[in-house]
Amino acid sequence: MGDHGWKGPPSPDRHYDVQSTYFPPEVPAAHDNTNPFASDNPFMNSSSGPDVNEFSPDPHQTVAPVPTASASSAPSTLAFNESQLPTHHVHGKVGDGVPRAQPYPNSLPTASGPPLPVHGGGDPVSNLEQNAKYAFWNLRRYRRYFNVDTEDVIIRMKDSVVGFIKPDFLEKINDNEDLYGPFWIVMTLIFVSAVVGNYSSYENYKRQHTSITGQAAGTWYYDVDKVLYSAILFFGYVWILGAILFALLKFIFKSEVSLPQVWCTYGYAMTVFIPASFFCFFPNVISRWVLTAFATATSGVFLLLNFRGPIFDSAGAKALPIWLAMGACHLGLGLILRLYFFKYQAVKLEL
Known part of the structure; x- marks a missing residue:
């Protein structure tokens, strides 16, 4: 190491020294004490914070403002709308004189486009005819x-x-x-x-x-x-x-x-x-x-x-x-x- 202490190897363009702060050539060192982050720096008034060789940005650069939440701003409210899809209330039982549940429609309406077909829908008469098409030995004929x-x-x-x-x-x-x-x-x-x-x-x-x-x-x-x-x-x-x-x-x-x-x-x-x-x-x-x-x-x-x-x-x-x-x-x-x-x-x- 010699008399020069511990230093990096010599370079024609740059020199590295642990006892000094290195600044790249494109970022010049600032010699003033202007600190744009003084109000937000938690170490500004602390004795343990850094006080030397502070980094200062280029004074010719424009710093974009960061939006902060304001105490007076009102909280956002989510609004929900009622569904416009049709609903069917099932009521009635078999054999009590009360009408049975209404038969399912053959199709369901949609917000846009043609209605969707429903499998197994239809009136009771069509269901009876559908069951009657099976032979008498087929169990599907008697499921009703x-x-x-x-x-x-x-x-x-x-x-x-x-x-x-x-x-x-x-x-x-x-x-x-x-x-x-x-x-x-x-x-x-x-x-x-x-x-x-x-x-x-x-x-x-x-x-x-x-x-x-x-x-x-x-x-x-x-x-x-x-x-x-x-x-x-x-x-x-x-x-x-x-x-x-x-x-x-x-x-x-x-x-x-x-x-x-x-x-x-x-x-x-x-x-x-x-x-x-x-x-x-x-x-x-x-x-x-x-x-x-x-x-x-x-x-x-x-x-x-x-x-x-x-x-x-x-x-x-x-x-x-x-x-x-x-x-x-x-x-x-x-x-x-x-x-x-x-x-x-x-x-x-x-x-």
């Missing part, structure tokens, strides 16, 4: 008969039990009949009646064959055939007997009633037998007769009053025998339930 939700099924079940005196069930389900509710009502009755029948047999077994020690003697058998017999009884009554009634009214007397309407009415008429079957768990002969009679009378009146109009309007002089035959078949259903499923039966023992 399952277009219900839980609230729809509950309303129709309530109408068949509480509102059986007012014969307007066929009017409520007009063009909106379903097979979902009747199917599950019948399926529930099949298992409930089979369980109650076997429970009645078990109670009879305990009551009649109890040993002196208080323990039941012998072996009790569960009658699994009751499930099969119950299925034959309820499916035959709702679906087969309903189809026979429809054939009489439609092909002989030219009635306008449809087969799904008949099945829907017959299926919901079985609703009252579900709670009656549960209460028949109690091992009391009189209570079982009363419950079975009440369920049979309630559902029978519901069927007779609702089919009175279609039968008497189309059958003429033969309407009364058909109407009475309906009541006799329903009375037979109640007797089978009481004498076979809800009866104490003697059970064979293995000693």
